[in-house]
Amino acid sequence: MGRSLIGVNIVVLASIHRSFEPVQVNKRERIEEERKKNMKIYKNLKEMIYERYRGKYVVIAEGRIQAVGASLEDMKAVAMGANHRFVFRVEPGEKERGFLRWPMRKR
Secondary structure (H helix, E strand, O other), X not given: OHHHHHHHHHHHHHHHHHHXXXXXXXXXXXXXXXXXXXXXXXXXXXXXXXXXXXXXXXXXXXXXXXXXXXXXXXXXXXXXXXXXXXXEEOOOOOOOOOOOOOOOOOX
């Protein structure tokens, strides 16, 4: 009787172990899908975000803007259940683009 219980336990443990592997793969896939969705929303709304929310923090999660706040502390608890969150500060002004010459020449 003890022998059959041991055999059953081993089979159950083996099946439990196998069931965890696909879940982790699926979780990674869900994170990647949500990250792509969040970045697409950011790219589509970037101009509007920079016009309306300069100097503020923005959280994009689950494919939409979840919250806008004055500090990073305000944004910590927003969309904690999401697979991926994009949290950033909207910096005032656009960054200047220039050209880097290499090697540098003395004038």
